[in-house]
Amino acid sequence: MAEITAFAPAIAVLPFVSFLVALFAGKYLPKKGALAGILAMGGSLVLSLLMLYTVATGHAHQSTLYTWVGGEAVPYELTFGILLDQLSTLMLVIVSLISFLVHVFSLGYMNDEDEGGLPRYYAELGLFSASMLGFVFADNLLMAFMFFELVGLCSYLLIGFWFREAGPPSAAKKAFLVTRFGDYFFLVGVVAVFATFGTAAFGGPGVEESFPHLAELALDGEASVNTFGFAPRTWFTIVGLLVLGGVMGKSAQFPFHTWLPDAMEGPTPVSALIHAATMVAAGVYLVARMYGFYALSPTALAVIAFVGGFTALFAATMGVVKREIKQVLAYSTISQYGYIMLALGGGGYVAGVFHLTTHAVFKALLFLGAGSVIIAMHHNENMWDMGGLKEEMPVTYYAFLSGSLALAGIVPFSGFWSKDEVLFETLIHGLGDSPLLLGAYAMGLLAVFFTGFYTFRMVLLTFHGEPRSDTARDPHGVRWKVKGPLAVLGALAAVAGVINLAPVAELTGAHIDFLHSWLFHGPEGLNGEHYEELLEGVAGYHAAYPLGETLTMLASAAVSLGLALAGAGLAVALYRGPEPVEHTDKLGALKTVLFNNYYQDEYQVWLAEGLTARVARAADTVDVSIVDGVVNFVSSLSLFTGDRLRRVQTGIVSNYAALLTLGLTLLLVAFGVMQGWFL
Amino acid sequence: MLELLVGVCLLGAFVTFALPDEYASEAALGISLVPLAVSLYMYAVFDGVGNALLGGDPSFETQYAWLTLGRYDVTWHMGLDGISMPLVVLATLLTTLAILASWTPIDERQSQFYGLMLFMEASLVGVFGALDFLVWFVFWEAVLVPMYFLIGVWGGARRKYAAIKFFVYTNIASIVMFIGFFGLVFGLGDSIASLDLPAIAQALRAGELGGLGLLSASQVATLAFVAMFLGFAVKVPVVPFHTWLPDAHVEAPTPASVMLAGVLLKMGTYALLRYNFTMLPGIAQSLAVPIALLGVISIVYGALLALAQSDLKRIVAYSSVSSMGYVTLGLVAYTMYGTGGATFQMVAHGLISGLLFACVGVVYNTTHTRMVGDMSGLADRMPVTVGAFVAGGFAYMGLPLMAGFAGEFFVFVGTFGADFAGAPVFTSVGMFGIVIVAGYLLWSMQATLFGPFESATDYEVSPAAVHDVVPLLVLVVFIVALGTLPYDLAFDAILDATEPVLPTAGEVAATFGGGSP
């Protein structure tokens, strides 16, 4: 059975082949490459499930596929390899599943709408899936970084898909640039990891030296690594925070979140695939992937938790006032990834992965649902032009509702279980010896209220009430290619929570917290159990239950559910009825601030255009006037002296003769004096 | 073999000179395919071991007595090791592609143009292949002549200014370098009897350098190092000696820009590696901090300058300054990855900047403007060219699995853990270049290639001809291949040749002169 892992690379190779097929032969194919993509993703999905099964039967796997740079002479080899463990196979399944569904959905969204450039679209989609899958099963940080960057490239290409318009190319540029800024820190981190440990392997079965393990040993004084003059713990924190830069860029965490709402300029299936379920997930996945390293540094964890908690609240407040359906979803994505960061920083490794999983499902669902609505509305995204779509498109409505309930965190939809566990884990660790976490927890908790509010505001405005425009009265119909993926995801969003019903397990004593056990049985050094030991032993995280274990859990769940319901209830109260009105004006000055996203874009644009461009122009002035000026001055100086010196050449024979004579005379006198002729 | 390569190029140059203009372009392409094929064959059968200057066994080595200068024998000594082999392939490849890229823009005096291109190819191969100082120097200076005429005759409006600036600036630099080198030669006194570079390098590393006049051995070494560094820094170019480059690039016809950025700049770093860093490792290490500082300044300052430009060619020209800063930084690190990565980066940057200049050239041929504000939405009209442009842009930004990333990453990994003070800080600051480079390239690509189609000039914009596009695609293929298989294609041989450059403790001490270690 173990040999099946030999086919693991095909998970990424299949979509890559579909990329090549669509790129070079897409024009001649019946669906312009879509079928190749669907076929490839189907294959990847099947293979991913096979891998999941293989790992479940206890065959976690690591192997080096290709040595990028290696040999006797090099101090450390740079390799590509695959690491199949509990975490990566789970993620492989999620990514290939959602990518598969997005490919199917695209048939309805792109092909049926007669978009141009379809081969390019499917080629880019294939390349994106390939790089994302490659990133997921990467067995070392360098490979992860490389595929991380390729994912960024595909995101650039897909956001800018409609390149003939002005908006998408600009959004694409912004997305790449902002994430590139984060990736800069990531790259420094990768280089620092190599310089420190000499290896960037994550670990896994059969891996002797992995950098989290070496770091652990170094903290215990059992291994010596080059820490560049810092105390090992300080240095590991620095390295961890550097890598975190890339995570924050890709996962759109404050202050690198600004690119994500703009990225909605891309086709909606792309938004679903990239900006909800997979690419943005790459960032937090990376934290989970090298959790053994972060668990060594309480400072890094606290930063992660705080960034996460703050982003969750911050983005949720902005989502409250948006008019476009995709904008609301964009801010909710940022907010939800904040939760995942909060969980990981708060010591809830399982909770983080759990929320990552459920969020991937329900956010892909919501984006595809929004895509369906947008098809129906003839590409009008303004929610104030919608309304009453419930009757016209029931499948979309119910699927969307399922996703919304999950997003808001209403029991028993999947989002409730995961979000609850996130908050619970943060709370108990905060109540332990890490009071800092309580601040992050408070922000996360407050965000629950806003989440409930904007989610239901969106649902009510889109589907309920009376239609507010002609297109909403007579929407464009959608076909099975759209409805099929929605139905699948709708069902999943409702029930995905069963993979980890931790509270129920706690109450009933039944072992139904599957994800928990799944992640705790990973290979040595890469499993939840090991991470908990590290959190306890090195980072000093302890769980505390002031009300007893069960009661604390119930109280936490009750608080978060109550807040979610309160938010949802407020939304229902405000926007109920056939003709809802805008309430944003009541916010007064705050509304302006929220509509302008707290002026985050403004200051970042200022940083780019006001500051950097100005510095660049100043540098240019210096270069032209001073640096080049010196060069030109030297040249004009020699020209000038040459011009003056040549005047010695009068062209008059008598002058030359006079000079010659004078010279001869002087020479003679000089010789005479020196030789003593005249004595 | 090498003689054959140089000979074919020279002969081809004369033949092309003599041909009438109508046949020159095709003939030059056909002729340039011969050296390309020969160099690829040499690459295939390459069996050099170690560093040619430090007791290695270079491939295709030939040595004949030539003449005697005073007490120094000059021999015709040529050979290729792992450092020069990829550069020779780079030179022949880019020449062929540049000739192909000249078909559209060059419409007068073709036979002279192509003749000069082939003559330049011969000199470039000679520079990379020569193992004797005088032979090397003859080729080194011979490169300037065709480039001077290429800029001065076929260039833009300010071509004379640019050509003279280029020629005079680099030529003065050569003189400074020449003086520095001969300081070393005289300082070595009787321990060498020829101008053979391996002999000189080995004598210097063995600590044979003596004092000269009032100067002690270590002063001679330091002064010679500084003189040679200044001389080569102009060629690289290292900030603040870079100002000839943008002028030359902007005025030069596109194919000449391709050659200038792709190969001529590499001469500077190649010479830095061969002379300064191979011959005087001790001095280099003691001056590591200022050199690394210059490298970092080149990276950041060059990138900032690129950000302020609106002429596409100036943008690429300044970013060349920035990219060559990585090479300087990598060389000074004296680690396997640093020195090897710097050499790899030379090749990678040659391909990538060649690609970008060729793309700008194709755009210019069609729109007759290079200003960013004068056009937009070209992707609509010339998709393949724009595809290559985007690929080149991302390669420049260091996208993984393309050659640029490999080169830059090797340099970063090598430099971060280097021995000199503050190495991690220098590396981190230098790495910020990858953000700025993304900034200006994405900005200029967005402004020119995407959005609704507009053009400020009245020319009809249509897809480029096949012979214009072929060089772009060939370069993209090479870049991706080199980025995916760096070790097997080049890095293996490069590391083999750069490893001996890393000095032992004894050799570090020895460079300061004063007796054997």
Added chain:
Amino acid sequence: MAVSVQYYLILSAFVFCVGLFGILTRRNALLFLMSVELMLNAANINFVAFSYYHGNLTGQVFSLFTMALAAAEVAVGIGIILVLYRNFADVDVTKATTLRW
């Protein structure tokens, strides 16, 4: 008793300096030519004097050659002066400055 060689030399120097004075102070090309002739002949005096001094004929033969050369020089010189006159309508050497700079 032969005349001491010093006196020949003084004579030669004197003739030479007279020629030189002409060149330095005159602007007429014809006077230039004459002055040059004087200087050449000063050299001839030296040749002959030293031929006598060394008891060797070479100096005397050489002075013959010098005269021949002087003739050639005058021939060409007068030709140039003719052209000069035709172009500038003058034989003033300071006026023919078009080759300068």
Added chain:
Amino acid sequence: MTTRPRLHTSSTQVVGLVAFVLFGVLAAVFLTADFGSHATFEGATGITASIGYAMFNLDAGSLPSEGFLISFEIIDVILLGALAAAVMLGKRDDEEESDESVTMADGGDR
């Protein structure tokens, strides 16, 4: 013509002083030098004949000298060349050009 620098006539006379200075120096040198005794042609006959023989490399002269045949021939050629050159220079240019030779090819003007 007007912009070109000219020499002041008065200063040209002053320059002549240099010639006098040179003469003074030369005279000083010659008079202070010691030439010692010298060989002469005393007792020799046929000096002029010997010059003639020397010019044609004939060994019949009674006084020592080198052969000058080659120099003689070279001088011959030079004289011939000078003659030709003088004729060429002296020849007036083509008649039809002569009256419109206001501006010369070398830029000179009248």
